[in-house]
Amino acid sequence: xxxxxxxxxxxxxxxxxxxxxxxxxxxxxxxxxxxxxxxxxxxxxxxxxxxxxxxxxxxxxxxxxxxxxxxxxxxxxxxxxxxxxxxxxxxxxxxxxxxxxxxxxxxxxxxxxxxxxxxxxxxxxxxxxxxxxxxxxxxxxxxxxxxxxxxxxxxxxxxxxxxxxx
Numbered sequence: 001x002x003x004x005x006x007x008x009x010x011x012x013x014x015x016x017x018x019x020x021x022x023x024x025x026x027x028x029x030x031x032x033x034x035x036x037x038x039x040x041x042x043x044x045x046x047x048x049x050x051x052x053x054x055x056x057x058x059x060x061x062x063x064x065x066x067x068x069x070x071x072x073x074x075x076x077x078x079x080x081x082x083x084x085x086x087x088x089x090x091x092x093x094x095x096x097x098x099x100x101x102x103x104x105x106x107x108x109x110x111x112x113x114x115x116x117x118x119x120x121x122x123x124x125x126x127x128x129x130x131x132x133x134x135x136x137x138x139x140x141x142x143x144x145x146x147x148x149x150x151x152x153x154x155x156x157x158x159x160x161x162x163x164x165x166x
Contacts, residue, residue, distance in 0.1 A: 008040045019141070021043040021063065023058055023059065023068060024037040024045045025046050025048050026045070026047065035080070038145075038148055039148055041145070042144075043066075043068060044068025045068060046068065067143045068144075079151070092137065095137045095138070096134060096137060100134050104134050104150050106120075107143055107147060108146065108156045113127045113128060131143065
């Protein structure tokens with residue numbers, strides 16, 4: 001089987017917020033493959049020519065629950081490849097408070113924690129708490145999954161603007 005199918009099977013067998021995190025290593029530098037890997041549940045994506053130092057740093061980053069892609073890259077990929085219509089149901093979004101929905105929308109637009117804090121006039125610690133609660137309530141592993149979910153549910157859509165945009 002290929003890496004995408006292996007990712008799907010590993011994560012479906014694990015089920016739970018503390019399951020394994022997967023970094024895809026590939027020779028394919030194609031946007032659609034990156035999106036497919038993220039949609040399958042991968043927490044990161046690297047090309048096989050990555051330096052050993054970068055690979056070690058990536059493993060540490062993903063182990064801590066972070067995503068390997070920069071928010072702007074994730075946003076670009078999701079905008080390009082997410083379904084154009086919302087998935088059925090709210091995928092658990094009704095469990096979020098209005099502030100958490102606002103934070104999720106801004107995360108999906110590519111804002112970092114520092115940018116979120118500035119935009120919402122909050123401390124970075126408060127923003128991190130909101131993000132952690134969102135991930136827990138929606139049973140997501142990381143920000144990458146949150147971004148994908150926000151686009152797939154229609155909470156945000158392509159063209160709504162990124163940091164500082166409309």
